[in-house]
Amino acid sequence: MNRKVGFIGSGNMAKAMIGGLVESKIINPANIFVSNRTITKLVELHETYGIQIAESNVEVAKKCDIIILSITPDQYESVIDEIKEEIQEEQIIVLIAGGQSIAANEERFERQVKMAKAMPNTPVLVGEGLTALSFNAVMTEEDKQTIINLCESFGKAEVIDESLMDTASAVGGSSPAFIYMYIEALADAAVLYGMPREKAYTIASQAVLGSAKMVLETGEHPAKLKDDVCSPGGTTIQSVAALEDSGFRSAVHQAIHANMAKLGEGQ
Numbered sequence: 151m152n153r154k155v156g157f158i159g160s161g162n163m164a165k166a167m168i169g170g171l172v173e174s175k176i177i178n179p180a181n182i183f184v185s186n187r188t189i190t191k192l193v194e195l196h197e198t199y200g201i202q203i204a205e206s207n208v209e210v211a212k213k214c215d216i217i218i219l220s221i222t223p224d225q226y227e228s229v230i231d232e233i234k235e236e237i238q239e240e241q242i243i244v245l246i247a248g249g250q251s252i253a254a255n256e257e258r259f260e261r262q263v264k265m266a267k268a269m270p271n272t273p274v275l276v277g278e279g280l281t282a283l284s285f286n287a288v289m290t291e292e293d294k295q296t297i298i299n300l301c302e303s304f305g306k307a308e309v310i311d312e313s314l315m316d317t318a319s320a321v322g323g324s325s326p327a328f329i330y331m332y333i334e335a336l337a338d339a340a341v342l343y344g345m346p347r348e349k350a351y352t353i354a355s356q357a358v359l360g361s362a363k364m365v366l367e368t369g370e371h372p373a374k375l376k377d378d379v380c381s382p383g384g385t386t387i388q389s390v391a392a393l394e395d396s397g398f399r400s401a402v403h404q405a406i407h408a409n410m411a412k413l414g415e416g417q
């Protein structure tokens with residue numbers, strides 16, 4: 151890709167995206183410009199990935215074709231205020247903040263700029279990310295494809311109606327945190343039964359990875375795949391029954407409800 155990509159804010163999500171982009175080789179790190187409120191993270195990113203340190207958010211806005219707003223939602227208003235005069239017709243703004251809509255941010259620019267809403271997740275760092283995408287009305291087919299290609303370089307990209315973006319944020323953006331909790335809990339239980347911790351993480355994580363692949367690649371209903379593991383009168387159904395008794399499914403639903411409620415507050 152010959153475009154210059156900029157990140158305003160170099161926290162956890164920007165770092166994962168930069169790592170994924172550089173690793174995929176879709177872009178030369180010399181064409182990635184990153185700004186942040188403080189310098190330490192920028193120096194680390196420069197040393198690890200060879201990206202360019204931008205001296206200010208405005209420098210990113212001036213130099214880059216695609217500008218990813220990777221600051222927290224509460225910073226959107228002031229950062230857009232800072233950069234809006236610099237943004238030209240051909241530049242593309244990418245919003246990645248949970249709960250930040252295209253319409254609300256078009257208003258902040260006080261004119262229609264090219265804009266994409268993207269909801270990535272941290273597994274982009276290892277090329278297994280999921281990025282949900284929506285676009286505004288002035289994005290051309292070529293612009294859309296550019297953003298899709300960028301996101302496909304570090305995982306899957308799913309174009310969705312923007313009305314589903316909060317759901318994608320909860321189920322795709324936040325869910326890695328719940329999945330890590332699940333892996334950690336499985337591993338803790340294994341350690342309780344004497345397994346060395348590192349072995350426990352490998353076994354639990356590979357089970358999660360393989361199960362996800364089974365859903366994606368066989369096209370079978372998850373319930374059928376679950377049934378196939380449960381031998382009649384066997385051990386797995388004992389665990390399944392225990393999980394049902396503990397409210398496992400209901401706990402997952404509560405997690406998504408809590409997430410959606412926070413997104414609904416505009417964060």
Ligand SMILES: NC(=O)C1=CN([C@@H]2O[C@H](COP(=O)(O)OP(=O)(O)OC[C@H]3O[C@@H](n4cnc5c(N)ncnc54)[C@H](O)[C@@H]3O)[C@@H](O)[C@H]2O)C=CC1
Pocket residue numbers: 158159160161162163164185186187188191207219220221222223225229246247248269270271272323324
């Ligand atoms: N962490 C995740 O898994 C995901 C995060 N996101 C979104 O990404 C955005 C960033 O989230 P995180 O990386 O988790 O947060 P973070 O707190 O790790 O990163 C935010 C960064 O922005 C910098 N910053 C704050 N104000 C600034 C300003 N005015 N100018 C320049 N830099 C400034 C901070 O110093 C920090 O490095 C949020 O909007 C979040 O909703 C979206 C999907 C997943």
Ligand SMILES: O=C(O)[C@@H]1CCC=N1
Pocket residue numbers: 247248319323324
């Ligand atoms: O925790 C957050 O607000 C962001 C949005 C999706 C994942 N992390």
